[in-house]
Amino acid sequence: MKRIQMVDLKGQYAAIKERVDTSIQEVIDAAAFINGPEVHQFQKELEDYLNVKHVIPCANGTDALQIAMMGLGLQPGDEVITADFTFAATVEVIALLQLTPVLVDVDPSTFNIDTEAIKKAITPKTKAIVPVHLFGQAADMETILAIAKEHQLYIIEDNAQGIGANYRFADGNTIKTGGMGHVASTSFFPSKNLGCYGDGGAIFTNDDDLAHTMRGIVNHGMYQRYHHDVVGVNSRLDSIQAAVLRAKLPKLDSYNDARRNAAREYNKAFAGITNIITPKIKCTTNQESTALCDNCNCHVFHQYTLRILNTDRDALVAHLQEKEIPCGVYYPIPLHLQKAYQDERYDEADFPVTNQLVKEVISLPMHTELDQEQIAFITNTVITFMNS
Numbered sequence: 457m458k459r460i461q462m463v464d465l466k467g468q469y470a471a472i473k474e475r476v477d478t479s480i481q482e483v484i485d486a487a488a489f490i491n492g493p494e495v496h497q498f499q500k501e502l503e504d505y506l507n508v509k510h511v512i513p514c515a516n517g518t519d520a521l522q523i524a525m526m527g528l529g530l531q532p533g534d535e536v537i538t539a540d541f542t543f544a545a546t547v548e549v550i551a552l553l554q555l556t557p558v559l560v561d562v563d564p565s566t567f568n569i570d571t572e573a574i575k576k577a578i579t580p581k582t583k584a585i586v587p588v589h590l591f592g593q594a595a596d597m598e599t600i601l602a603i604a605k606e607h608q609l610y611i612i613e614d615n616a617q618g619i620g621a622n623y624r625f626a627d628g629n630t631i632k633t634g635g636m637g638h639v640a641s642t643s644f645f646p647s648k649n650l651g652c653y654g655d656g657g658a659i660f661t662n663d664d665d666l667a668h669t670m671r672g673i674v675n676h677g678m679y680q681r682y683h684h685d686v687v688g689v690n691s692r693l694d695s696i697q698a699a700v701l702r703a704k705l706p707k708l709d710s711y712n713d714a715r716r717n718a719a720r721e722y723n724k725a726f727a728g729i730t731n732i733i734t735p736k737i738k739c740t741t742n743q744e745s746t747a748l749c750d751n752c753n754c755h756v757f758h759q760y761t762l763r764i765l766n767t768d769r770d771a772l773v774a775h776l777q778e779k780e781i782p783c784g785v786y787y788p789i790p791l792h793l794q795k796a797y798q799d800e801r802y803d804e805a806d807f808p809v810t811n812q813l814v815k816e817v818i819s820l821p822m823h824t825e826l827d828q829e830q831i832a833f834i835t836n837t838v839i840t841f842m843n844s
């Protein structure tokens with residue numbers, strides 16, 4: 457059996473090596489490292505794939521979030537609601553821009569932002585909601601869009617983990633994640649579903665004016681060379697990364713299918729095992745099920761995350777390590793308890809789900825190259841431990 461990895465980027469590269477190597481060499485030969493044609497081509501191809509009007513490439517997924525918030529003109533003191541159970545980048549940029557982060561609890565079955573908690577958190581100062589399509593599953597956008605409309609709030613979709621997922625509305629209309637809010641961000645960090653070979657990110661929007669504003673912001677606030685109209689940043693996707701992404705974008709759907717197939721195998725093996733809760737897929741076509749939702753593909757399994765009940769999780773992690781099976785705990789600490797983001801306004805009673813999930817979750821290897829033998833070895837190892 458091949459050694460199991462959390463993410464197998466070497467194996468994935470082997471299958472596209474020729475195309476990637478040629479494209480990278482072409483960038484070097486042309487010496488068009490910044491703003492080269494590859495970047496513009498990739499931008500167009502991603503706009504077509506996502507069916508959004510504007511893609512603005514930038515340096516990473518954290519910058520993408522920051523530029524989106526700057527582009528919307530959010531001002532210090534504006535409140536931005538986001539999930540307590542996610543990667544820190546979201547809350548980090550909110551705080552960095554001196555906006556006020558308002559962390560709320562998540563749904564225990566999907567790990568995504570709890571829409572009832574959003575409603576409770578809205579005040580006259582609320583300006584935006586940042587739903588994160590966590591672990592690759594689309595957040596409950598139908599409800600979130602309705603809340604935003606009622607209260608005139610912006611939606612910034614953090615699509616760093618969800619690229620390629622579809623969200624199907626109750627009326628049957630299907631939109632890719634990142635195309636539903638006013639603006640969305642993604643990351644091309646190597647381990648993401650669409651990853652480059654360094655850092656990269658992008659912002660998406662269907663709003664022409666907002667796109668224009670953000671194109672200036674990413675380039676030092678310039679709309680005309682050496683005329684700095686607004687305070688901007690320097691955030692670019694370089695041509696070599698764009699070349700890698702152009703080689704991988706046509707494969708994104710098959711990559712996501714491979715992840716979904718691995719998730720299906722995991723689910724099958726863990727079905728009925730006491731104290732294991734497999735990921736629930738919940739959307740408008742699939743009210744709440746462990747079966748994959750094949751009508752809309754609303755989950756693209758950036759992570760495959762179990763909840764482990766009544767079990768010493770550290771002992772399970774140690775057991776897996778002993779068998780050379782990598783795993784991860786995403787995320788071990790609620791954001792509202794992180795030193796940098798503590799705030800006396802928070803009441804522990806408002807975070808029962810996140811406080812519980814951080815003790816229960818464990819993510820198993822998930823990537824495009826997992827084979828049946830590896831999955832069987834992983835699931836058997838977990839099940840043996842759980843039954844012992």
Ligand SMILES: *Cc1c(COP(=O)(O)O)cnc(C)c1O
Nearest residue numbers: 516517518543545616617643645
């Ligand atoms: C990875 C990630 C980011 C940040 O992306 P970087 O490219 O690493 O800056 C933001 N939000 C979420 C949910 C992520 O998973």
